[in-house]
Each structure stands twice: as structure tokens, then as C-alpha cells.
Amino acid sequence: MAGHSKWANIQHRKGRQDKIRAKLFSKMAKEITVAAKMGDPDPDKNPRLRLAVKEAKSNSVPKDVIERAIKKAIGGEGENYEEIRYEGYGPNGVAVIVEAMTDNRNRTASTVRSTFGKHGGNLGETGSVAFMFERKGQVVYPLAVGDSDTVMMAAIEAGAEDVETNAGDGDEDPGSHVIWCADTDLGEVSSALEGELGESTSTKLVWRPTTTTELGLEDAEKLMKLIEALEDDDDVQTVTANFEISDEVMAKLSA
Template sequence: MAGHSKWANIQHRKGKQDKARSKVFSKLAKEITVAAKMGMPDVDMNPRLRLAVKAAKAVSMPKDVIDRAIKKSQMGDGNDYTEIRYEGYGAGGIAIMVEAMTDNLNRTASAVRSYFSKFGGNMGQTGSVSHGFDRLGEISYPASAGSADDIMMAALDAGADDVESDEDGHWIYCAVENLNEVSDALEKALGESLESKLIWKAQVLTEVDLETATKLMKLIDMLEEDDDVQTVTHNFDMSDEVAEQLA
């Protein structure tokens, strides 16, 4: 599997502080409402809702906001959202996948296409880049949770498939269908995780120079600022030197 990218480490260090709190809450609330609408409004009976609520708690979303988002699903809200994935290439031919949740497909597609074009990229067809990524469950822990060896042992005992550790933390990977089970087992062994979510993980990372990394970061920032965009995934990495200049 591809190593944990320097860009991912920069994101980890910067955390959610660089994003408007209200925007983060808004996107998470949308996911909670849709998850509750598609399944059941009970986290114990709805795995997707459980993950969404956990993600909300990880960024300290107030309980009443979470409860309100769940109640919305029972009032008819969340009916009109369509989940869609856009695929394309950024500067340097870097593969980028954008997962969105929208009530207006034309608006979202037009916006995403314009972001790619603005920073030297272009949209591709569905499947044009996703073949280079694996769909996995990811559970993250801070570096203070234990040594790399201890985390590896706990992860394997919990049924995980792989672990990546560095000075910033630990990332544990498992099959999509095992995410909740593995997460529960890890919480018993290591305590509550930082995050537990489904991700697209690049099979191979491509290292980029400072100029390309700067363009890619601007594109990613603009995509993530869009209210309809839920996640952005890519396959680029960078040297320690470039990472330090961007951090």
C-alpha cells in the first residue's frame, strides 16, 4: 500500500482550525441527515449514521446540533440530495476524486469543473482515476496512543489489515465492511479514536515539486470550500523540504 503522504501529515497538523467552523458543521450535519434518512435514526442500527455522528463529535459539534440534524431526516429533509463522485486530474497529472452531496447536479458539476480549470486541471469521466485508489475503512489515533509496535499489535488483534505510523500519529486500515467492528475493538484496547471513516486510499503516491504542490493545494482548498463537496482525495506526495515550505 502507498505510504502516508506528507500532505496528509500537513492536514493532520493543521487540523480543522483552518476551516470555518460553521462550514465544517454544515457539511457534517448534511451527512448526518442523509445517513439517518437512508437508514434509521438510531446510531446503533445505522452504521453510516454512527460514523457520521462520530465524525461530528471529533470536531466538537454540539449534541443539540447533532440531534437536530437527525430529527431533520424524520421531517422530510435530506430527500433531495444526490451523492455523486467527480474524477479528474490536477496540475502535474495528479489524480483527484471529489465526493459531493447536492440538490442541484448542474450547479455542482459546473462549479467543480471550473475549479479544476482554474488551477491547470481537467475533469475526467467516472472511473478515469478511481481505479488507482482502494476503498477502505480508516481509523486514526494520535502518536500518544502508543508505539508503532503496540498499535500494530492492537490493530491486528482487532481485525485490521494494515497500519501506518509516524511522528504525527497512527492510521489503521481495514475492509469497508469491517470498519465498525474494528473501530469498536480498538476503542476497547486503545481508547477513543480521533476519526473513524471510509476513505479512498491511493495505491501509488506521486511526488510533486513546490510549484505543482502549490497549485494542487489551491485547487483542493477551493474544492473543500464548496458547500456541496464532502471529501477530496488525491494521490500526490512531497519531499520533507517541500512540505516544510507549505506547512
């Protein structure tokens, strides 16, 4: 999603690092516990858990937090979470997918619906926007692992579908190689890439937009507030939207 990684950098520059970090650790721990409960608590025997642990490590989640999350599942502790996907529209018709884990479906649905309404959007029916996205595996590497040709060859040999190289714009956005693959191939592709390029920055399943909507400053500001509010909800795991924001508008957002 064009603009979203840059928006994350803006959030950090605005001093929300500690809050964002704590939320991220909590949500990743929840995913690890759920993955371990649904399958084998051994990451080597549970693909979903293996990816969850890998993603947590790449985001510097402490080892003891990861181990405690798995032990919760083994001991049958914690809530029994239900996975729910919500779909809706943000400002200017931007499509938004919200993935949540909740122990109270009614509470989460009410909160998500209210959040959309307060920020110029509206919650839709299941399937109302999903057709504008593809479910894909995404593996991210820093630019330092090699030039685009080197990464492209490694990706092809690993069975990936596409590679995007983003030059970045400085310390806040150092750039990256983003490798895409079929969602069902993520485990195999990421393992093969690790053998060639080393540890990735991020490995996860994502919703990749097939069409995007470009936003001006006013709508971009409204959308960012909507995304922030949704991500602040403890039940929400991920928020994806199909927006484009020009560098000029992004610069004004970060001012």
C-alpha cells in the same frame, strides 16, 4: 495520502481555522442527515449513521448540531441530496477524487468542472482515476495510546489489515497511529479498537492511493489552491488526491 494532513496543518497556521471549522461542521451535519434519512435514525441500528456521528464527535462537532441533523431527517426536513463522485486530474497529472452531496446535479457538476479548469486541472470521466485508489476504512489514534507494537497487536486482534505510525513534527503535527481495514469491516474493527484503545481521533471511509505522484514547489502550490477551492464548495464533502510532497517543499509552502 502523504502530505494532505500536513497541508491541513498549514491551512490552520495561515489563519483559516474558523472558516475551515464552520465548513467541516456543515458538511458533517449534512452527512448525518443523509445517513439518517437513508436508514434508521438510531445510530445503533444504522452503521453509516453511527460512523458519521462518531466522526463528528471526534472533530468536536457540538452535540446539539448532531441532534438537530438527525431530527431533520426524522421530520423529513431539508433537501433531498444526491451523492455523486467526480474524478479528474490536477497539476502534473495528480489524480483527484471529489465526493459531493447535492440537490442540483447540474450546478455541482458545472462548479467542479470550472474549479478544475481554473486551477490547472481537468475533470475526467467516472472511473478515470478511481483505479489508482482503494476504498478503505481508516481509524486514527494519537501516539499517546501506546507504542507501535501495542497498537499493532490491538489492530490485528480487531481484524485490521495494516498500521502506520507517524512520528509527527511537533505541536502542529503531533503524530498518530493510522489503522487500515477493509471498508466493509470498519464498523466492527473500530468498535473492537475502541474496547482496547479507547476513543479514536477519527474513524471514516477514505480513498487510499495505490500509487502517488511527487510534486515540486510550483505544482504543489497549484494543487493546494485546487484542493482549497474544491473544499470551499458547499456541495463537496471530501477531496482526495494521490500526491507526495517532500518535507523541503512542505516547509516552503508553510513559510
